[in-house]
Amino acid sequence: MEDQLQNLITQIKQYQNPSPARQKAINRLLILIQQLPGLYSSSHQDYLEAFNRTLEWVCKNIQNFESRPPSWERSFVVWINGYLKWRIQDLYTPDNRYESLDKPISDEGEKLTTLGEILPANSLSLLEQKIAELQKAKRQRKGEYVRQYIEKDPEEKLSSSHPKKHPECNCQVLAIQLNFTEPPKKISDICKEINISNQTVYSHWKRRCIPLLREIANQFGEEL
Incomplete structure (x- = not known):
């Protein structure tokens, strides 16, 4: 050597x-x-x-x-x-x-x-494989932090954002049911459960919920 x-x-x-x-x-x-x-x-x-x-x-x-x-x-x-x-x-x-x-x-x-x-x-060398594993583990940890934040919603930004007269269809509920339940629910299923139109929920999810979730993800260095 x-x-x-x-x-x-x-x-x-x-x-x-x-x-x-x-x-x-x-x-x-x-x-x-x-x-x-x-x-x-x-x-x-x-x-x-x-x-x-x-x-x-x-x-x-x-x-x-x-x-x-x-x-x-x-x-x-x-x-x-x-x-x-x-x-x-x-x-x-x-x-x-x-x-x-x-x-x-x-x-x-x-x-x-x-x-x-x-x-x-x-x-891939052993080092590269280990680094890849490390990066994956870090992404998973960050994803878990985002999930915990959404579930706790400490500032109530998500739970306070909902279609008019439908507080049960707020962004926190939608985010959890669409992403964290097993199996994940579809918006159409949620609409049937709470008797609200698909168009109303889709519009609210796109215009209000997604921007809020992106803001939360950015706090933890994640992209959404």
């Missing part, structure tokens, strides 16, 4: 940025990094976020790396850990935010390069 690491880093520094040859070498380096012993780890559930941000940093700053005795491998691990340590500490701060694989890591000329683009295209 020592010789392979030295050759890859030397090649990357020699290649023009951006270039296909340099990206290919970076691809191989990112895979090799995952095999390095001695990298800091953490039991924190969002550790892979910190590791992902560290890989982005490595790609942006690899030109600044300088090997020191006793070995390239040891020097590289120490260099990476110097950044990774702070990113792990960030996980324990309330303002920590995740940075996506889609975030540009280089801007040369008119071409933007992201970490996702320089990772191997033919197959």
